[in-house]
Amino acid sequence: MFPRGSSTSLHLVCFTTTMQTVLAAAEVDFTQYVNVFMGSTGGGNRFPGVTASPFAMAKLGPDVQSGSTDAYSGYLASGNVWGFSMTHESGTGGAPKYGVVSQMPTVGNVSNPLADLSQGRAAADEGQIGYYKTVLNSGVTVELSATDHAGLYQYTFPSGSPSTIVVDVSHVLPSFRGLGWEQHYTTGNFSFSSDGHYEGSGTYNNGWNLSPDWTLYFCGKFDQKPISSKTFKGTGTTLSSYDKTAAVSGTERLGGVFTFNKSNLTSRVGISFISSAKACRNLENEIQSKTTLDSLMAKAKSAWNSQILSKIQVEGGSDEDTQLLYSSLLGMFMIPSNKTGENPGWTSSEPYYDDIFTFWDTHRCHTALFHILEPVAYEEFIRSLIDIWRHDGFMPDARSSNFNGRVQGGSNADNVLADAYVKGVRGAINWDDGFSAMQTDAEKTPPNNHDPKSPEASTKEGRGALPDWLKYGYITSSFKRAVSRAVEYSTNDFGVYQVAKGLGRVDDEAKYLKRSRNWRNHWNPAVSSTGHSGFMVPRRADGTFVSQDPLSCGGCYWGDAYYEDNAWVYSLNAIHDVYTMKRYIGDDAKFVDRIDKLWELNIFNAGNEPSFTTPYLYNFVQGAQWRTVERSRGIGKLYNSGSTGLPGNSDAGAMEANILLYQLYQLYHLCRAVSRLDGHGADTTFSYFQTQPWDTANLAQWQMIGLYPMTGQTTFLILSPWFPSLSISLGNGKSLKITTTGGNKDTAFYVQSLKVNGEPWDKAWVSWYDVFANGGRMDFVLGSSRVDWATGELPPSPASGDTDG
Known part of the structure; x- marks a missing residue:
């Protein structure tokens, strides 16, 4: 160029x-x-x-x-x-x-x-x-x-x-x-x-x-x-x-x-x-x-043309959007690093990937797109994670220079493996070993590595706060980042459940499904904030709740109950159990208002991973898909293909994967003005914004495609595509073709109607098996008016049981 x-x-x-x-x-x-x-x-x-x-x-x-x-x-x-x-x-x-x-x-x-x-x-x-x-x-x-x-x-x-x-x-x-x-x-x-x-x-x-x-x-x-x-x-x-x-x-x-x-x-x-x-x-x-x-x-x-860039082809978009698409694809696939044959730790016939930085950043949307665009390398990557467990004892949540570390929340390799399993990734993967690796995370407390930022438990690998999780079904304040760990441990256990279910391990299936609901044990219905009641808050060993203002997360960092976000955001993070969240929050109108408040209160930050899925939860309410589209378009405006084109750290390509999804980076400036100073002469919010790689890369690409993945599930929430025509090569001669007519990306972007594989579609979601497993077609009609087109079945909420919508 x-x-x-x-x-x-x-x-x-x-x-x-x-x-x-x-x-x-x-x-x-x-x-x-x-x-x-x-x-x-x-x-x-x-x-x-x-x-x-x-x-x-x-x-x-x-x-x-x-x-x-x-x-x-x-x-x-x-x-x-x-x-x-x-x-x-x-x-x-x-x-x-x-x-x-x-x-x-x-x-x-x-x-x-x-x-x-x-x-x-x-x-x-x-x-x-x-x-x-x-x-x-x-x-x-x-x-x-x-x-x-x-x-x-x-x-x-x-x-x-x-x-x-x-x-x-x-x-x-x-x-x-x-x-x-x-x-x-x-x-x-x-x-x-x-x-x-x-x-x-x-x-x-x-x-x-x-x-x-x-x-x-x-x-x-x-x-x-x-x-x-x-x-x-x-x-x-x-x-x-x-x-x-x-x-x-x-x-x-x-x-x-x-x-x-x-x-x-x-x-x-x-x-x-x-x-x-x-x-x-x-x-x-x-x-x-x-x-x-x-x-x-x-x-x-x-190499880049054949392996990555040619996998997505577009027609009819602006020069700027096309440049943003392909520039984002480059950012997505620079890391992890394929170090097969360069592993000094052990001899193995398995592939070896390093520079995973980090699953906390990338598991929400990067790895799902990695799977679609590079399925062969993705299978190798999954095999590598399992082989790291065979030789190092744990899969990494992050890894560089051939060493695991650091874990910010949960053991999110579990989510990555679950996502691959439910989407049919098999090949040469030993899934019995894969399940054992996930079960290690779920059952074995890793040795304490005495991290100065969180000295009470390991941040090297696994789940450092596992003793509380197994004993109480929640995490006490004796462990740092207790609330954010709890919601992530729940999604991790849901991942273990998904693979146990697929492998026919009936007892394990029931056990981990039950544990995946433990986030509920942090829910305090008595806590109120700006017209809403019920939030995830810290809890003591005697079962009592710690007093916590949902609008505050302290420093939002390693030593606090919430990591990089507050109770408003984490209370919407159990994406495997959405209908329980809805029931706890109130009726549909209250649920929609809860999401809206993230913008009204300047809480939502597109550069922060815990917020990534939140703008699209409107799809779990009848007649609200247009709200998802509005949020998506607002987020997309934060991206461009220039040197300042990401609304925060690329986070190893996660940000780029999302604009293939972002909004309110201005929150960063607001937070700088109001947050307390830390011991280094910089405000705490600024400190954590600068510390973590953000997943914005991958958000960008999902936005352009017009879908958003629910990690560990086969569900993709429907947004609104950017291009009149977009084709994704899926390998083996299969492809997904997405078209739009009647509208444009910037002013007439609301979905008026949709056909999937030639048939009228009335759901605000599609499954992996609808459009990706064997290829497919999605034909959108867009316009400037908000239309209640998604009147059909709501997206699944697999951990909710009898609380389904």
Whole structure:
């Protein structure tokens, strides 16, 4: 989308033909509609560098420093570049992760490689899928491309001075938040080889998931012989060694310096979590000495086109909406990382995926779209989760650098497995083992990892507050995040129930269905707020309720009863038991007003995961589907395909999956004004907004499609599609075709009528088996008037029993 040499790197290309004509053409290069900088600023934290294919392990891009600002993905729009490293996360919060195996170009000889070698940029960075370009104030141009496990650096230095590359093993993305989540370099090694290549490793620890030491190995080659090669080590900016020693090691900062007498230089680097020999094999297998930047860029575009972008094709939409769609798809599939063959923890024939950041963010809508667009990789992903349980004892709720952590609420891998199971994902998955992994979460208390933010129980994996859950059927205030944990444990147990039911485990089925209703034990009907009674509140061991204002969540953070939202939101979170929620709240009118109040009271925040499903619960009331559509359209207005196009952290692609769903990011500014200050000189609400990756990416794409998934169930709530025509390839020759007539996305978006597979449809929901399992068709008639078209059966509420609507 942004060709090399373009001066419009952060601007969208103007198209001379209509999008409909372009997308109808054969062999479409969908990457031309992708802005790699979408969501990279304004809190989106997306990685704009080179991810050569979906789930690639190598993510090559710049590392930027600007005062005490955390660069979560390495990238900041302003500030100095201090390296170009091989590994990054995308769209995450909490604290930066990775940013290791770095190179920094410098004009002239380097007397002290431990000094600050960072440079400002002479122009805005440029990028497209498979390509990234930075021009430094020193006159050095850096162009990047990559493969799954290797990277290519192409340097152009100003003539007349030596050209120097500093390889810094001790380089790692820092965090300045003071929360104890910063990464550390602990040790490394670096050596030259007689054939001219160099290799080594760095060992690092900590980060948001509090991981112990992990090691990344590297192997690098230049396209010409340097006039000087040296290693260095030292502490801070003080050198203790800077000479031609063949190898060095230790806890001091460490690296190598290579000086050349030519201005054009190419560097190739392979990486591995196994060994430096494996890193060298990865390099030679993926980037040979004659490999060009253009060929790697073409290969990356082909991979993204064939594996992801071509899976959704649209006609008739605006250029901006089409760019938003495809830019969001890129953000969705940069992580998790496929590290099959790169797992240092155990030997297994199963696939291995890492960089799950986090299921708390992604299980609501990202994984459901992952399943639809990449079913083969999705099956591998499920197998990987089960294999992690086989060897590490628990499935992850989050995982990076080959280590589980951190759990914010429940064991939401259970929801992911349940969602896959009820939608018929089988293949090579051992579902007996899958159920055992889920049952481990449900029955085994994980050892306490003594997390300073929540020292009373484990945040590494599993359900730390399980002792209370098993003893009382609720969670007492002796455990942090008691209410939010309780509602998540309920949905987790519902997931276990779903798989037990499918496997014919009758006793387990009854047990976990009953436990999935335990959220009800936190419901206090006597609590009132702004005309409504009944909310989920904390509870003591003696059964009494803790006094709690539903409009307050304290700090809404690790040490509070509610995590990242308040009782108004969490009291609408039992999405497997909606009809019980309705009955507790009152009649249909009261239920609708309860949802409306989230907007009237400025509570709803589209960038906060617990709110994700709430705007669409209107579909559980006859005649209210139009309200869902209105909320959906309001949310959609918060997105665009520019660098500030996400209403919060990408949250590992969850935000993008939702605008394939967002509203009221302004709440963030309101909360900043009114919330109390924490101990770090910033208000608490701001702290948790900046800490967590938000699921906005996936919300965006579901919004465009016009459906919303109820995780762990086969139900999809009907919204209103954005495009006149949208087709989703489902594999094996199957597809879902969605059309709209008679309206438009912005002013005439209410559903007037709907046909599903050619038959008139009067329900505000469809099942997986209606339109996805074997393909299908949905034909909408839209208009400007609110029409009560959904007069049929309401969506199922499988845990509600005799409280069904």
